[in-house]
Amino acid sequence: MLVSPDTPRFLAARLLLGAWLACGAGAQAQTLLDTSAAIGVQNTLNQIQPGVTQVPGSLSVQFDACKMAPESCKDGQPIGAAPAPATSGQSAQNAQSAQPAPSQVAPAAPTTPTQTTPTPAGEAPATRPVPTVVPLTAEQQQLLQAAQAQFAAGRYPQARNEFEALIVRNYNNPEPHFGLGLALYQLGDLRGATFEFGQFMQFAPQRYEGPYNLGVIATREGRYPDALRLYGEALTLAQSAPPAARQVLLRALATEQGRVKDYVALAATYADLRAADPENVEYIFRHAQALYQAGQVADALPVTYAVLERKPSSLQAALLLADLYVAQGLPDRAVRELSAAAARVLTGTDRATLLLRQSDLLLAQNNLRGALNAASEARQEDRRLPAAIIREAELLAQFGQRPAAVRAYRDALALTPKSAPIQAALAALYLEGNQYPEAAQAAQQALKLTPDASTRARALYVQGVVAYRQGQYTQARTALNSSVLAVPDADSLLWLGLSYYALKDYASAVPVLSESVRLRPTPAARQNLAAALLATARYAEAEALLRGLVTDEVKNAEGWYLLGLSQRAQQRPDDARQSFKTAAGLGSARAKDALK
Template identity: 85%
Template sequence: MLVSPDTSRFLAARLLLGVWLACGAGAQAQTLMDTSAAIGVQNTLNQVQPGVRQVPGSMTVQFDACQMAPELCKDGQPIGTAPASPASVPGQPQPAQAAPAPAPAAPTVPAQTGQAAAEQTPAARPAPVVVPLTAEQQQLLLGAQAQFASGRFAQARNEFEALIVRNYSSPEPHFGLGLALYQLGDLRGAAFEFGQFMQFAPQRYEGPYNLGVIAAREGRYPEALRLYGDALALAVSAPPAARETLLQALATEQGRVKDYAALSATYAALRTANPENVEYIYRHAQTLYRAGQYADALPVTYAVLERKPSSLQAALLLADLYVAQGLPDRAVRELSAAAARVLTGTDRAALLLRQSALLQAQKNLRGALNAASEARQEDRRLPAAVVREAELLALLGQRAAAIRAYRDALALTPKSARLHGALAALYLEGNQYQEAAQAAQQALRLTPDASTQARAQYVRGVVAYRQGRYAQARAALNSSVLAVPDADSLLWLGLSYYALKDYASAVPVLSESVRLRPTPAARQNLAAALLATARYAEAEALLRGLVTDEAKNAEGWYLLGLSQRAQQRPDEARQSFKTAAGLGSSRAKDALK
């Protein structure tokens, strides 16, 4: 006779509150650095630059770049304007000597791309000739820049191109044209012009930085990382705001490749540039944690809390740091302390949920439930708190309370297939077959993930089996196994095959169930299927192991007797039947007659 396994298949979902890592300038893409103002480039070019030959020209025309385009300025200074005295960030590489590039023979666009121009070997090339703009050309440049600042990018493009025809060897028109083409969506053209800018202004960081922006936008992330590093190496004397922008861009790409050691160094540099920026301090601590430098991350995390005691992120990170160092009790206490400092009920709920997860990991289910219930009280509209409470109630065997909690959670998130699936499993556990089938069907209507689909089909299959609809049970359980192979689903699928008298199909399915989880019920059912297919010796070997582990298993002894009798060993069979009869097996008593 086959035996039914425990139908409890409730799988508690874990609430994951992992550390969120936003790198550098956040998830947003970098934007181009506009130093198209003459004061930002031309004045610097008037200084002596290695590798660049200058042709005397007219004076530089000054203008107020911030008045023209305030969105391109910070603290009243255009980004990229050369400061009065050099400023550097400790630990950053010194500016590399840029490769000299050849001057074009005529005012026409060279054939190679901007990137290719920047990467050519410099050894065989003469120094480029920089021809300063005349006073008339300066006025044309100002007009083109004004068109750009006003958002008339097509007109700006035309005016920059006209100026390049008159003076190809000045960097400012190339830079302005690159900005205009970028705004017009012509990334290839913009990259080419920034490459030309780099030929005539090889010591300027804006060229590689803007090429890095384009590379990142086109998905060429390793190249963007390299270009941002090149720009930073050239920006030793750049204004602090510009260096901060470069470091943020570098951090974004370092975070993308998960180079947490380098990223932590970049955030250390950002902290040096802006010591009281709490976001930089937090990101520094976070990247140290990701790099596995827990001891170094602790004081940095506390530095965040000194400046912002109510920081939820810092409190959660602090708990993670103590857990990582094998101190979960300390983490729980720190979360309790932080709950008194945060400013909103939602933040307190988040801390209590993390505390609940830690207590559950320590097998303290009652404490975990209390923390989850407190979280729910702090924020009654937070589904995660209700779900965790429901999960813990189920684990503690409080099925009715767990069902109520899941219903409350579904009132907040009615389209959650996962919650419908969990509720279906609880109904099945209580033999509420109609409710279980309805909840499972609802879960399947909501396009569930593979795990939820498997659970819902499992519930439908077991309900069908219990109601004697074995063909429907087989179909549903087969769908469950196809979604996620599971010992319980395989066991019930094997039972369905057996009930349909398809013993040959039952054996491999039940064998896989035993392989995944060799419970007594699975082993006993496999032995019954082996007997039904006349594989008596295999059944006997399996049953001997079963009765050795469970000496009072009456059905196991009875099946062992059947296997022995089928192999023409009546004395051994009679002894097994006697043992089974003594344990209460009526069928064994009949076999002894």
């Protein structure tokens, strides 16, 4: 005889807010670096979340180098401004050397006889003689400035044509190749830009702009290992570069280190960025975060406090601090730090986020009441934050306050009407309250919203149990089988086994119930498996299972009765009679009939 287990609660998946938000502007891509023309492009620091690498895009943004590093500008000219036209008394070489740039163009008589040519990843670098650099004449210098002016004005096709014309007149100078590379990049010709920057590196191997800009192209094309290598090469060449330019290179390197999750190297890079700009709160926070991700928790603590000293209202720093204390095995300290931070942040949404994290920690300590109180406070701080409402609903359900949990889930659904997890959670609560039509409808709504595998399995489970309880065993079997295929679960397997049993397919019921017992050997699962074993004449196996059951639950009348049936089927009437007597004494009417 089968028994019907209590319906387990299937709550909606928690919307965790463990990943903190970065401050500042949104993530942008590495952008080409131009230090020899009258324009420049800025690489904005990307946001890095714990355990998540940043994926830069391809946005190129012009910037005023004087605003970025005013100490490096003279007479209002930005870093890398185009030189003034050469006077009749100036030689072409003097005009070129007057060009302000982090590093100068290679001299005409190089002291290094060979150089290493960039090669694709995995190939040995090729060594070839450094070509002789031919300085620009005064006329060519003016042509260069004209082409740079076209580029600065955004007339990229004209700039391309003028740079190409200049290259025809002087191929052995790096500046026209560099300008042409920038123009081709803006025109979307990445292959042409790659070639020109490669030529630039041939004539100016000591300049960092070449490998950096090749790294930008590698990032845009998804060749991330190449980008990481090229940014590293650029930094090696940029030892004497202006501080603003080195920060651009370091941020680009940080992007790729974050992508490959090399947190030790990432922490070192942000330490360098902090040295370049000690009061930059963003750098300090990223340094602390990278140290935490690298497992250097003790080192991360003082750095995190340095963020809070400068910006007490920082939500990100407060969340990171809590994680650091949890990592040190001090969850109570983490809870107190979150409470203190809640008094310092500036918005209700930030306070709600901190309270939700506090609810997480209290729940992990099995402090359900404290977790519920924190979740309720979070909801009060921001009534339009679905995560706070969902957390409160989950905990209300755990406390058995089903009507209140249903109301909370409905409130969350009003804010996010296309949430499949919320619909599935509501379906489970309706099922628990024997509200079968409402449960079936909510489950169907969840399935219409293209849920993930876990939510789909939960909704199908509800559908299957509703069908079983309404005597629709074929439909129950279909829905529960689909649930098990989506995500195997002990309860879904148990109800699937019951459905097979109800359809008198005992042979199919046995393996399904066996798997349910393996995943979670509850008394109900073991008892139902024993019934299926008896139905398939596997009496000895049933007896062994039932002996264990009645040993654990000596007052299980149905277990004793089934044990008696297994013993009687094996021609042991005395043992069977004793089991039936025990069952009858516990109130089993069928055991009493068996004794007659």
